[in-house]
Amino acid sequence: MIRVLLADDHAIVLEGLRALLDGEPDITVAGWTTDGTEVVKLVQQHKPDVVVLDLELTTIKGTEVLAALRDRPTPPKVLVLTAYNDGESLRSALDAGADGLALKTESPQQTLTAIRQVHAGQLVFPQAARRWIEGRSAGAPGDLTPREREVWKLVAGGLTNPQIAERLGLSDNTVKFHVQHLFSKLGVKNRTEAALKYAHGARRGAPP
Amino acid sequence: MTEYRDAEARAASRRLLATSERELQRIVLDMHDGPVQDIFAALSQLQVLERALAADPPTQQRSRQAVRLLERALGEIRNFIGAFRPPGFERRALGEIIEGLAVQHETLTEQGVELDLPDDLGDCALPTKIAIYRILQEALANGHRHSGASEQRVIVEREGGSLTLTVSDRGRGFNPERVLASEEGVGVEGGHFGLRGIQDRVEMLGGAFALESAPGRGTSLTVTLPAE
Numbered sequence: 411m412i413r414v415l416l417a418d419d420h421a422i423v424l425e426g427l428r429a430l431l432d433g434e435p436d437i438t439v440a441g442w443t444t445d446g447t448e449v450v451k452l453v454q455q456h457k458p459d460v461v462v463l464d465l466e467l468t469t470i471k472g473t474e475v476l477a478a479l480r481d482r483p484t485p486p487k488v489l490v491l492t493a494y495n496d497g498e499s500l501r502s503a504l505d506a507g508a509d510g511l512a513l514k515t516e517s518p519q520q521t522l523t524a525i526r527q528v529h530a531g532q533l534v535f536p537q538a539a540r541r542w543i544e545g546r547s548a549g550a551p552g553d554l555t556p557r558e559r560e561v562w563k564l565v566a567g568g569l570t571n572p573q574i575a576e577r578l579g580l581s582d583n584t585v586k587f588h589v590q591h592l593f594s595k596l597g598v599k600n601r602t603e604a605a606l607k608y609a610h611g612a613r614r615g616a617p618p
Numbered sequence: 619m620t621e622y623r624d625a626e627a628r629a630a631s632r633r634l635l636a637t638s639e640r641e642l643q644r645i646v647l648d649m650h651d652g653p654v655q656d657i658f659a660a661l662s663q664l665q666v667l668e669r670a671l672a673a674d675p676p677t678q679q680r681s682r683q684a685v686r687l688l689e690r691a692l693g694e695i696r697n698f699i700g701a702f703r704p705p706g707f708e709r710r711a712l713g714e715i716i717e718g719l720a721v722q723h724e725t726l727t728e729q730g731v732e733l734d735l736p737d738d739l740g741d742c743a744l745p746t747k748i749a750i751y752r753i754l755q756e757a758l759a760n761g762h763r764h765s766g767a768s769e770q771r772v773i774v775e776r777e778g779g780s781l782t783l784t785v786s787d788r789g790r791g792f793n794p795e796r797v798l799a800s801e802e803g804v805g806v807e808g809g810h811f812g813l814r815g816i817q818d819r820v821e822m823l824g825g826a827f828a829l830e831s832a833p834g835r836g837t838s839l840t841v842t843l844p845a846e
Contacts, residue, residue, distance in 0.1 A: 426660070496700055498706055501714070518665060
């Protein structure tokens with residue numbers, strides 16, 4: 411069961427989403443609020459897996475809420491829900507450390523899909539936003555970039571993303587992107603598999 | 619005396635630019651706070667209804683049709699909002715604003731934007747920033763509508779006190795003289811290519827404008843503006 415908390419200034423949106431999510435077999439709505447200042451308290455109380463958060467809140471800045479959630483010992487995944495499909499929203503959501511972005515100008519079905527994706531650990535942003543996360547030059551597809559090798563080594567060493575971020579002086583989101591790419595290039599599903607593959611390569615005398 | 623008048627007129631047009639940006643912002647915020655929220659909420663409810671109607675296919679079909687209509691309306695608003703919300707001109711430096719526009723263009727159109735920005739681009743005066751943003755927006759939209767190219771290239775350079783923006787593609791090109799002439803006196807409707815709008819913005823800030831294109835030869839638009 412994915413436990414979801416909804417935070418949006420617009421009561422009608424909350425009501426619609428609640429109705430929609432309640433009908434899904436794998437999702438349950440743990441709480442909701444139209445008041446941005448309540449979000450952190452409600453998260454503490456209900457411990458949701460995913461928070462669906464409107465960035466344009468009136469009582470408090472959505473990015474402040476996001477920062478407060480990120481600071482929690484076990485931060486929930488945060489899916490930003492916004493009406494703006496522009497560079498500005500994307501950038502704010504990424505900078506504040508969101509796990510994904512869903513649009514109110516797309517079908518609510520897309521929001522459902524995005525909730526499941528961020529819950530599964532994916533970063534849900536349009537392809538075009540990658541230029542902000544990976545820098546301007548990308549390595550050849552299929553090959554690991556030097557940065558990805560570095561990240562791989564640390565993943566294999568058992569470090570968490572925030573630890574890797576600190577070690578390499580990168581943001582959490584950047585590390586997450588590297589890890590995602592690394593996994594897809596290595597064809598592994600999780601950190602354990604990535605670590606095993608690293609150890610395997612090292613044993614064969616060909617350390618990556 | 620004329621110099622003084624010129625300066626005064628230029629200051630007035632700069633203020634006008636900022637005012638029109640504020641007006642746009644207000645319209646976009648109204649759209650966001652009203653229709654978008656309502657339609658999104660209505661769609662959520664309708665999708666619940668649609669599931670409940672599984673036993674009644676003809677009625678379910680009608681509800682599905684309503685869903686499609688609302689999704690189309692949302693899509694139209696999406697294109698409008700995406701194109702017109704002014705970015706955080708006061709909060710973000712020039713480079714970030716240009717990157718934001720490139721990302722937005724790629725997301726909305728799936729046409730690539732190759733961006734060439736110097737690391738030390740720095741920031742510039744607000745009217746110049748607004749002008750560069752709007753000109754780039756218009757140029758990218760033109761390149762998407764008319765060039766047929768899969769990618770556009772954007773270069774921004776700073777030399778001394780001026781900034782130069784170049785937007786180019788290797789698409790089908792056109793005859794610039796003919797298009798510019800056809801946009802003379804288009805009035806409030808604006809021309810098809812919006813080139814007049816670009817020229818007007820450049821003139822207002824005392825910059826320079828150059829357009830190179832020929833059928834089959836691609837297009838390159840270069841605009842130079844004072845940074846401060």
